[in-house]
Amino acid sequence: MPAETILIAEDETVARLSLIELLENQGFRVIAAENGHEALSCLLQKNPDVALLDVRMPGLDGISVLRRAREAGSGTALIVMTAHGDSNIAIDAMRLGAYDYISKPIDFEQLLPLLRRALKRRILARRSDASPEPLILPAEVAPMMIGHSPAMQHVYKLIGQVAASDATVLVRGESGTGKELVVNAIHHNSLRAKGPLVKVNCAAIPETLLESELFGHEKGAFTNAMYRRIGRFEEARNGTLFLDEIGELAPALQSKLLRAVQERTIERLGSNTSIAVDLRLITATSRNLEEAVGEGKFREDLYYRLNVITIQLPPLRERRQDIPALVQHFLQRGGRRVSITPGALALLCDYHWPGNVRELENAIERAAVLARSGVIDESDIQLHPVVHREAAHWTEQISLEDGWKANLAAAEKSMVERALRKAEGNKSRAAELLGIHRRLLYEKLREYGLENEQG
Ligand SMILES: Nc1ncnc2c1ncn2[C@@H]1O[C@H](COP(=O)(O)OP(=O)(O)OP(=O)(O)O)[C@@H](O)[C@H]1O
Numbered sequence: 001m002p003a004e005t006i007l008i009a010e011d012e013t014v015a016r017l018s019l020i021e022l023l024e025n026q027g028f029r030v031i032a033a034e035n036g037h038e039a040l041s042c043l044l045q046k047n048p049d050v051a052l053l054d055v056r057m058p059g060l061d062g063i064s065v066l067r068r069a070r071e072a073g074s075g076t077a078l079i080v081m082t083a084h085g086d087s088n089i090a091i092d093a094m095r096l097g098a099y100d101y102i103s104k105p106i107d108f109e110q111l112l113p114l115l116r117r118a119l120k121r122r123i124l125a126r127r128s129d130a131s132p133e134p135l136i137l138p139a140e141v142a143p144m145m146i147g148h149s150p151a152m153q154h155v156y157k158l159i160g161q162v163a164a165s166d167a168t169v170l171v172r173g174e175s176g177t178g179k180e181l182v183v184n185a186i187h188h189n190s191l192r193a194k195g196p197l198v199k200v201n202c203a204a205i206p207e208t209l210l211e212s213e214l215f216g217h218e219k220g221a222f223t224n225a226m227y228r229r230i231g232r233f234e235e236a237r238n239g240t241l242f243l244d245e246i247g248e249l250a251p252a253l254q255s256k257l258l259r260a261v262q263e264r265t266i267e268r269l270g271s272n273t274s275i276a277v278d279l280r281l282i283t284a285t286s287r288n289l290e291e292a293v294g295e296g297k298f299r300e301d302l303y304y305r306l307n308v309i310t311i312q313l314p315p316l317r318e319r320r321q322d323i324p325a326l327v328q329h330f331l332q333r334g335g336r337r338v339s340i341t342p343g344a345l346a347l348l349c350d351y352h353w354p355g356n357v358r359e360l361e362n363a364i365e366r367a368a369v370l371a372r373s374g375v376i377d378e379s380d381i382q383l384h385p386v387v388h389r390e391a392a393h394w395t396e397q398i399s400l401e402d403g404w405k406a407n408l409a410a411a412e413k414s415m416v417e418r419a420l421r422k423a424e425g426n427k428s429r430a431a432e433l434l435g436i437h438r439r440l441l442y443e444k445l446r447e448y449g450l451e452n453e454q455g
């Protein structure tokens, strides 16, 4: 059997030569191209098994090579390599049907297994004579997500892959990890990008109103229904419907949602007419849904329907290497010219960020205001020390010697603080989260000296 052929498209001589040497030593037949146009003609004429495409190349960039090769029906497994761990490039590459995406500097230990997998799939595809998957039309550029950590690269790849399909997606992650950004990126990279992206926060709307919010109602469907109302499902036709905080959905609505998802039709309240709704559904949660299923609070059948593909966002503390880039991104926003001292940056990198990227964003906004002469130093950075302790299991830290009463108060104070933070300082929402009346929340805030807390 002839050796498998690999095309290397890389404009930088040293990188190209070292890749050639490495792969030839592994027994592959290697062909090389120094720019995008050469790469494309090699791809189409020599039909290699796998191609490694650099992104920044003179003439035609790697993403354009990828697109044109796919348009021409090339069956080569295409692997994109780039030094710029940019979310848009990764998303684009996967959306356009790249086999995978690898960041530079290339780690050979990672490259070789990847090549073997690509070759294996290529051989299987040849045997079954499978035609390449349909091509996706170019879409709007996704909103930029920052972070080159492996966990985020994985997220970008998944976004690109699901964008090209119509699959139902469940986005998971702690509060402030970027779930909504992921939803935006999926929608704007999908075939439905020209359609609407409709967002509903299931936790923010009272249960009694949510049903008609989602499904709409006819005039006279209930006492206050003076007009017909088109629900969010109908509004999202031909586009994407995003249901945030799905874990908070009341049982009766869970059943209705299940029907809508299964049958792809809905009925307005007060009507028996089924209306077909052609849309992609994305849901998100920061709650542990499996636990909710286990406790009987979330329907298992609905859980499986929603959880076709999961995109899990890592907490910021598990990808601290992304913090400097995020800080730069937030600092430069709006053309602002503010810089940060290494000491202050180190503080930010050490903190454990229970509120994740949103908390970092807020911390930078605050520091940028406080910073004198356009430089943020350590004294401008205010992190929540209380929050810090609490996240490390406050229950275990409370000493029982203080007595039960003091402990209960400490626990209560902590819950109030968490709710406030989760609600971003919005006291009505915090009260709602705690399931207490707004007036009682104000009492508690006074009691614990939290009146001026902004969450
Ligand atoms: N990777 C990222 N790059 C740049 N900005 C980010 C990133 N992740 C999150 N952000 C920013 O952090 C903030 C919070 O993100 P987002 O609203 O998407 O989080 P979330 O997971 O939906 O939070 P919640 O569960 O509280 O709704 C936003 O302002 C968003 O722009």
Ligand SMILES: [Mg+2]
Binding pocket: 179, 180, 244
């Ligand atoms: Mg959100």
